[in-house]
Amino acid sequence: MRYIIGNWKSNQNLTESLIWLDDMISLVPRLPSDIQVILCLPFTDIASFNEKLAETNYPLSTGAQNVSHLPPGKHTGEITAMMLRELVSFCLVGHSERRRDFGETCEEVAQKAKSLLENSVTPIVCLDQPYLDEQIKTLFQFDVDVKRCFFVYEPFSAIGTGKPVDPVAANHIAHQVDFLIDANVPILYGGSVTADNAPDFVRQNQIDGLLVGTDSLRPSLFAAIINSLQ
Numbered sequence: 001m002r003y004i005i006g007n008w009k010s011n012q013n014l015t016e017s018l019i020w021l022d023d024m025i026s027l028v029p030r031l032p033s034d035i036q037v038i039l040c041l042p043f044t045d046i047a048s049f050n051e052k053l054a055e056t057n058y059p060l061s062t063g064a065q066n067v068s069h070l071p072p073g074k075h076t077g078e079i080t081a082m083m084l085r086e087l088v089s090f091c092l093v094g095h096s097e098r099r100r101d102f103g104e105t106c107e108e109v110a111q112k113a114k115s116l117l118e119n120s121v122t123p124i125v126c127l128d129q130p131y132l133d134e135q136i137k138t139l140f141q142f143d144v145d146v147k148r149c150f151f152v153y154e155p156f157s158a159i160g161t162g163k164p165v166d167p168v169a170a171n172h173i174a175h176q177v178d179f180l181i182d183a184n185v186p187i188l189y190g191g192s193v194t195a196d197n198a199p200d201f202v203r204q205n206q207i208d209g210l211l212v213g214t215d216s217l218r219p220s221l222f223a224a225i226i227n228s229l230q
């Protein structure tokens with residue numbers, strides 16, 4: 001199985017998200033059975049997007065882009081894993097933009113992953129070299145069941161810059177993650193993925209799929225990435 005995960009970040013309101021889905025269904029009426037496509041949307045879009053997915057029977061999975069590291073309680077504005085469990089099967093944690101803009105730590109990322117797993121949501125743990133070892137070590141310290149997580153190597157220099165890293169170098173890091181996790185889990189690459197370079201990444205023996213930011217926003221570009229892998 002291959003995985004293509006879209007990350008819309010803070011883009012697309014509800015109306016736009018439903019138009020995106022209509023366009024996607026007309027561009028790729030049948031998603032390939034050997035590729036699981038997961039879309040990580042803003043919280044505000046998820047419920048209605050899911051309803052439309054159910055009406056259309058379109059086999060795309062939805063994910064969130066963040067979750068609170070805190071349990072349910074007096075934390076105004078926080079979205080907990082318990083709330084997400086009714087809405088999504090996946091959730092990104094530890095994206096480098098959150099570390100940079102919100103000072104997210106390896107401990108918070110581990111708490112998020114743990115609370116997602118307690119609520120049957122699969123954490124998609126984003127990693128970059130400066131904190132890769134520390135993040136994985138912290139997951140083990142917090143008793144996170146890493147066998148139930150996805151991992152993505154996302155070099156910061158490649159995110160949104162149009163400058164992907166060399167696929168062979170990305171594969172090397174994916175092997176390092178595989179070694180540290182020591183379990184058969186999906187390991188993906190993310191950073192300036194396009195339909196032109198996608199096949200070069202998934203051709204690598206340790207890369208199971210792709211996390212796509214910019215090119216997930218336009219259905220034609222996202223569809224082209226999916227089609228490029230067939």
Ligand code: PEP
Nearest residue numbers: 159160190191192213214
């Ligand atoms: C991302 O931020 O998760 C990402 C991969 O972005 P982009 O595809 O725009 O580099």
